[in-house]
Amino acid sequence: MRVLIYDEGCGEEVDLGELARYLSERGARVELRGGFFARFASLEDAAREIAGMRISDPMKPVAREEPLYGEVRYELRVLQGKARAGGVLYDGFALQHYMRSLLPGEEVSLERLHLVITPRLLATFSEEDRRYHLRAIILGYPALISTSGIVEAPAKPREFYLQRRLLGEDALAEARLKQKLREKLLDYGDPRLGEVLRGYALQALFYQLFGEAFCENRRCRLYNAHWQEELIEAQLSQPELCERHEKMLKEWREKATPP
Ligand SMILES: [Zn+2]
Numbered sequence: 001m002r003v004l005i006y007d008e009g010c011g012e013e014v015d016l017g018e019l020a021r022y023l024s025e026r027g028a029r030v031e032l033r034g035g036f037f038a039r040f041a042s043l044e045d046a047a048r049e050i051a052g053m054r055i056s057d058p059m060k061p062v063a064r065e066e067p068l069y070g071e072v073r074y075e076l077r078v079l080q081g082k083a084r085a086g087g088v089l090y091d092g093f094a095l096q097h098y099m100r101s102l103l104p105g106e107e108v109s110l111e112r113l114h115l116v117i118t119p120r121l122l123a124t125f126s127e128e129d130r131r132y133h134l135r136a137i138i139l140g141y142p143a144l145i146s147t148s149g150i151v152e153a154p155a156k157p158r159e160f161y162l163q164r165r166l167l168g169e170d171a172l173a174e175a176r177l178k179q180k181l182r183e184k185l186l187d188y189g190d191p192r193l194g195e196v197l198r199g200y201a202l203q204a205l206f207y208q209l210f211g212e213a214f215c216e217n218r219r220c221r222l223y224n225a226h227w228q229e230e231l232i233e234a235q236l237s238q239p240e241l242c243e244r245h246e247k248m249l250k251e252w253r254e255k256a257t258p259p
Helices: 016-025 036-040 043-051 069-079 092-102 147-152 158-167 171-180 193-210 228-236 243-256
Strands: 002-007 029-032 089-091 112-118 121-126 131-135 143-146
Touching: 002 016, 016 029, 016 193, 036 043, 036 092, 043 069, 043 092, 089 092, 089 131, 092 121, 092 143, 112 193, 121 143, 121 147, 131 147, 143 147, 143 193, 147 193, 158 171, 193 228, 193 243
Parallel strands: 002 029, 002 112, 089 121, 112 143
Antiparallel strands: 121 131
């Protein structure tokens, strides 16, 4: 299995070289590829497409209308690395679908996992409750992991939301509250983000290899965490994987690289 990692402008937030080393140790052949759009599209085209995927109303699926000129300019600056992606929400399935359409035929194979790490905030529309939900990972081809989604999508502890209401606009008090709850809460710049990213990358790898990405075991890296507290427990406890998933990975590795 080849894992092709793309960096859509993650900056200092995560160390993708470290992620590549980790996945190599787990038995994949890894290649760090830089930007996905820089490789497969013209940045102008990509900027126009991506600007059309902005979510303006979380209760309404995006209609992909012609985007505003200023929005396209902004997306182009993000793609060129001149601006940071932040504060804007994008339709994750639309983005994935567009990226899939850009992949040339020879790149599309079950032996290749395209893994895009992006700082953009992604959400997917659920028909069940007719609204968008933030996502840390969007499995599929290519697989997308959002570094801001890791921080924003799984819920923070209830006590954080309760106590923050009492703080008003006091940023310093909010930082102190986060520090106090740090066993249960992840924030931007958190040194544990690298560990968490490993877990999401393994979910993408398992999904491609075995068609399953999630585990019921709270201490397995494949646990589908809805709370940050659960995410921290699943990603920072040892051993990394439950017995069954460790065995699956080991058997695959032995088959892929015979002694
Ligand atoms: Zn497991």
